Amino acid sequence: MRPQILIIGCGFGGLEAARALRRADVDITLVDKTNHHLFQPLLYQVATAGLSAPSIAAPIRHLFRRQRNVTTLLAEIVAIEPQARTVTLKDGAQLHWDHLIVAAGATHSYFGRDDWAPFAPGLKTLEDAFEIRRRVLMAFEAAEREDDPARRAALLQFVVVGGGPTGVELAGTFAEIARHTLPGEFRRIDPRQARVLLVEGGPRVLQSMPEGLSERAREQLAALGVEVKVGARVTGIDAEGLDITTATGPERLLSRCVVWAAGVAASKLGRALAEATGCTLDRAGRVVVEPDLSLKGHAGIQVIGDLAAAQSHAPGREPRPVPGVSPGAKQMGRCAAANILRRLRGEATQAFRYRDYGNLATIGRNSAVVDLGTPAGALRFSGYPAWLFWLFAHVWFLIGFRNRFVVLLDWAWAYWTYDRSARVVAGAGLDGLSGASPARDGRADGCRPAG
Ligand SMILES: Cc1cc2nc3c(=O)[nH]c(=O)nc-3n(C[C@H](O)[C@H](O)[C@H](O)COP(=O)(O)OP(=O)(O)OC[C@H]3O[C@@H](n4cnc5c(N)ncnc54)[C@H](O)[C@@H]3O)c2cc1C
Numbered sequence: 001m002r003p004q005i006l007i008i009g010c011g012f013g014g015l016e017a018a019r020a021l022r023r024a025d026v027d028i029t030l031v032d033k034t035n036h037h038l039f040q041p042l043l044y045q046v047a048t049a050g051l052s053a054p055s056i057a058a059p060i061r062h063l064f065r066r067q068r069n070v071t072t073l074l075a076e077i078v079a080i081e082p083q084a085r086t087v088t089l090k091d092g093a094q095l096h097w098d099h100l101i102v103a104a105g106a107t108h109s110y111f112g113r114d115d116w117a118p119f120a121p122g123l124k125t126l127e128d129a130f131e132i133r134r135r136v137l138m139a140f141e142a143a144e145r146e147d148d149p150a151r152r153a154a155l156l157q158f159v160v161v162g163g164g165p166t167g168v169e170l171a172g173t174f175a176e177i178a179r180h181t182l183p184g185e186f187r188r189i190d191p192r193q194a195r196v197l198l199v200e201g202g203p204r205v206l207q208s209m210p211e212g213l214s215e216r217a218r219e220q221l222a223a224l225g226v227e228v229k230v231g232a233r234v235t236g237i238d239a240e241g242l243d244i245t246t247a248t249g250p251e252r253l254l255s256r257c258v259v260w261a262a263g264v265a266a267s268k269l270g271r272a273l274a275e276a277t278g279c280t281l282d283r284a285g286r287v288v289v290e291p292d293l294s295l296k297g298h299a300g301i302q303v304i305g306d307l308a309a310a311q312s313h314a315p316g317r318e319p320r321p322v323p324g325v326s327p328g329a330k331q332m333g334r335c336a337a338a339n340i341l342r343r344l345r346g347e348a349t350q351a352f353r354y355r356d357y358g359n360l361a362t363i364g365r366n367s368a369v370v371d372l373g374t375p376a377g378a379l380r381f382s383g384y385p386a387w388l389f390w391l392f393a394h395v396w397f398l399i400g401f402r403n404r405f406v407v408l409l410d411w412a413w414a415y416w417t418y419d420r421s422a423r424v425v426a427g428a429g430l431d432g433l434s435g436a437s438p439a440r441d442g443r444a445d446g447c448r449p450a451g
Contacts, residue, residue, distance in 0.1 A: 002027050003344060006087065006097035008077050008269065010037050010060045012326040013103035013305030015399075016333030022067050024341055029095060031087075033076035035059055038126065039398055041326060042407070044166060046129040047259075048173040049137065049420040053126050055406050058399045077104075077269065080276050082298050099300050099340045102269060102287075103333065106306035106324065109265035109284065116237040120260040123166060132259055134425050136174065139257045140182060142430050143189050154254035156194040159242060161234055162262030163200030164208070165361035168217060170259055171198040172364035175224040180365075180418040196225065197253065199232045199244055201262070206369065208323070209359055213369040216382035220367035234262075264324060266307050273303070282309040291319075291351035293336050299343070302336040305329035312354035322354045326397075331355065362390045365415070 003026045007014045010032040018030050036057040045051040064070040073095075079088040080102070086094045108122030121131050136158065143155035158178075160171040178194035185191075198205065198221065204214040205221070205228060218228055229246060236243040241254040266285035274281050279295045280288040286309035289295065293302045293310060304310075306329060311319035322328045331354060339349040358372035358379075368386035372379040381389075391411065398404050410421055 003340075004029070004096060004098045005101070005340060006031065006095060006099070007101045007103060008032075008087070009103035009105055009267075009305070009307075010063075010072075011040075011103060011105045011305060011329065013105075013329035013333040013336075014101065015063070016330040017101050017103065017304065017337045018064065018067070018070055018333075020334045020337035021340070022069070024069070024337075024344075026069060026340075026344075028070045029073060029097075030060065030064065030070055031073045031075050031077060031089075031095070032060055033074070034125070035061070035074050036126075037063060037399060039403075040124070041394060042398070043123055043126075043129050044169045044173065046126065046422065047123055047132040047136075047170065048177060049133055049423045050173070050414060051407060051410055052422040053129070055403050055410065056398070057126060058403065063399065079272055080269070080301075082277050082301060085300070097300075099343070100302070101333075101336050101340075102273065102301065102303045102307060103305045103329070104267035104269040104307050105329075106264045106266050106284075106286075107268075108260060109263035110260065111263055113237075116260070119237045119239055120161060120242070120258040122260040123170070130425075132170075133422075135257045135259075136177070137423060137425055138430055140186065140189070140191060140194075142256070144186050145188075145430075150254075152189065153195075154241065155256050156189070156191075157197070157241075157253065157255040157257075158194060159197045159199060159253055159255045159258045161199050161242070161258065161260050163198055163202070163205035163228070163230070164261060165206065167198055167200070167259075167261035168205055168221065168361055168363055170261060171196050171226045172221055172224050172362070172367070175221075175226045176364050176418075177420065179225055181420050195227065197255075198226050198228045199234065199242075199253075200228065200230045201233050203230055205230070206361055209361070209369060209371050210378075210380065213371055213380055213382060217361065217363055217369050220363040220369075220382070224364050224367070264306070270303075270307055273301075277301070284309075292339050292349035293332060293352050294339070294349070299349075302339065304332035304336050308332065310352055310354075313351035314353050322352070323356075327357055328354055360386070360390050360393065362387060 005026050005028045007030045039056040042056045061072045076090040077087045110116050139155050143152050146152040158174045160167045175196045178191045182191035206214045206217050232244045232246045270285045270287045287303040288309045291313050295301045306324045310322045335352045360370045362368040366384045366387050368390040369382045370386040395404050
């Protein structure tokens with residue numbers, strides 16, 4: 001029997017770990033609850049109709065078709081049994097492992113207010129992206145049918161909560177859709193009248209970036225027509241809009257399209273692991289790991305990626321936390337694979353060291369901010385060069401040649417035409433937005449009454 005490696009999750013961490021073991025004399029079982037690996041950094045493009053889902057997702061089975069030591073299974077893991085060295089699937093079946101890598105990622109956190117979720121979807125999965133896209137496009141459709149000016153204004157008010165990279169990208173693109181993509185296609189509304197608000201609780205957007213770049217991002221958002229409210233704490237969200245508190249007092253924002261980009265919580269598999277092993281979780285529910293990414297007292301279990309509260313251990317430097325970004329997950333995947341091979345050879349494992357290649361965020365067409373750590377120091381730039389850098393970096397890291405080609409083609413088309421190619425929403429109707437008055441009045445499909 002060859003050693004049995006079980007990897008839970010085929011996101012950035014799990015994919016990289018399985019690939020790093022391609023030449024190893026082991027059997028790998030890769031389990032994911034979806035059938036695809038998802039390139040989350042471009043998920044906002046699906047949510048804003050810029051790209052279709054297959055451009056940023058690839059079937060896991062196809063990705064590993066040539067790696068003979070990998071068996072791919074579609075299943076959700078619900079429990080981990082360290083003593084028996086098994087995991088339990090949602091349907092009750094069990095899988096055995098000799099070495100386990102848990103790479104189940106993270107989800108959104110509503111900071112204890114899960115009742116806000118139906119009114120303000122977050123962006124993590126393809127389903128989330130489809131739902132946000134539906135809400136945005138249907139809000140314009142409902143506004144076209146609405147006679148009441150106040151209701152129409154609420155339908156044309158889009159609010160993004162959270163001024164991190166995802167919030168900035170979404171708000172910038174909503175503004176572009178309203179200003180450049182849709183004008184000319186509606187007869188009763190002017191989409192350019194839409195108001196896009198970005199609500200951030202902290203003092204500035206993109207807080208992980210240096211202050212100067214945050215300011216550039218704010219200027220570029222303003223140029224696109226996004227209103228940024230910083231120091232604004234959300235106190236309630238319902239079907240009609242949200243309540244915020246700012247330095248000037250409470251405020252009610254009426255909106256039928258609110259998107260949540262504010263908080264991250266670790267996968268619930270972290271809690272299952274804590275119950276089974278007694279390991280510590282941090283405030284976000286992430287699993288606190290040893291320097292070599294294993295669990296204290298359970299050397300055969302390693303936790304990586306967004307689910308791990310890991311530290312980088314560079315020689316001669318204080319350990320520092322690893323950020324929840326894709327390079328961190330990929331590097332941890334490679335480290336976990338290498339440590340399994342070291343254990344199999346009877347060697348000591350190595351501590352994880354994170355190599356930080358910098359930070360980038362796009363705001364919209366021709367605008368982005370880039371903060372690169374280079375051997376000579378920091379290299380920071382914004383605007384068009386940053387946008388070009390962002391574009392090629394993302395295309396480069398996409399999985400699969402076809403995806404790179406299709407994305408470049410779609411973006412080139414969108415650049416010259418302002419069109420967004422993925423605007424078809426199947427069977428959506430105006431669910432949840434049907435305040436549109438012509439229908440309420442019993443008039444046919446938004447036609448104005450004669451006379
Ligand atoms: C909208 C968005 C934009 C982002 N933009 C950037 C960016 O621009 N740059 C950047 O570096 N990072 C970005 N990130 C962060 C980056 O995507 C994450 O850091 C990275 O995906 C973490 O990798 P992971 O392998 O830990 O988890 P994930 O990539 O989330 O993968 C987890 C996998 O585990 C599977 N899974 C979960 N639970 C189970 C279970 N119980 N059973 C079986 N399978 C399970 C999931 O289906 C998923 O495939 C972004 C994230 C999001 C959501």
